[in-house]
């Protein structure tokens with residue numbers, strides 16, 4: 594079987610993108626757009642069958658603002674699915690996602706990136722579940738009421754807070770996946786300790802290949818796998834390649850700011866010029882090949898076997914994707930590379946989506962509804 598045939602047959606799942614941020618800035622993702630990485634046409638072209646749209650909130654927002662922002666992003670995700678029933682459908686279970694694939698539609702799942710919007714109230718967690726949220730990244734780049742993040746030097750709880758333990762138990766009860774990307778190492782271990790269900794890193798890489806606190810150590814990957822979980826490899830050049838992150842750091846910040854400003858004011862010439870200048874400067878830095886992404890996948894396989902790794906692009910939340918994997922239309926290169934490296938169709942299916950779907954099913958089955 595060719596890579597193209599394997600790719601088409603497999604359920605290809607991307608466990609994390611920030612596309613709702615593009616929607617809230619006024620971008621139309623229902624058809625091909627010039628900016629960013631994901632729209633419904635490019636998902637189709639790349640053979641992506643399911644994708645988690647993240648409702649991201651910054652840790653800098655006040656609690657009520659965070660809740661409002663998350664509600665807006667969840668609402669917009671529902672709206673864009675409702676308005677494009679031929680192309681996509683909102684999915685809340687693995688079964689719904691497979692049905693959508695059979696109909697030739699892309700399954701859109703919702704994840705909550707940062708637990709701050711639930712404030713200190715489990716009834717809000719319940720409400721987000723009812724609105725279709727199927728994983729929650731417990732925090733983002735700051736410590737919150739639930740746990741510590743990997744980003745700040747000063748930690749607040751030295752892991753998960755007492756309220757965070759209640760959150761984990763309630764997520765287990767509801768059947769919501771616990772996402773440990775962005776967490777401190779101590780928070781990760783507390784999640785393993787308290788969760789009865791397997792946990793997931795929806796968009797992280799291997800620290801052994803790129804020493805960044807957002808990535809996981811070999812020991813963490815081993816412990817995650819022993820508990821049945823999965824690490825979904827992030828496509829961000831700076832998390833894949835230590836050399837790239839050294840050179841591109843400051844350029845990424847300017848690119849990010851100018852892109853957001855341009856998306857918010859698409860008719861402004863000055864903002865367009867600023868964005869194009871920032872893009873040119875950033876894209877002058879040589880990006881790692883998508884083959885490095887496959888090296889991260891292989892690193893996990895060598896550590897724990899083929900059943901604990903998958904894909905979490907972080908598209909529309911990252912400034913630069915690997916060379917050859919510029920946007921969602923290019924997912925097929927990963928399948929080709931895995932086939933070239935000698936992986937079987939069965940193994941490729943696991944990596945492309947089945948590993949994540951297995952965990953999703955287990956979390957659902959363990960839930961006490």
Ligand SMILES: [Zn+2]
Pocket residue numbers: 706774775796907910
């Ligand atoms: Zn993230």
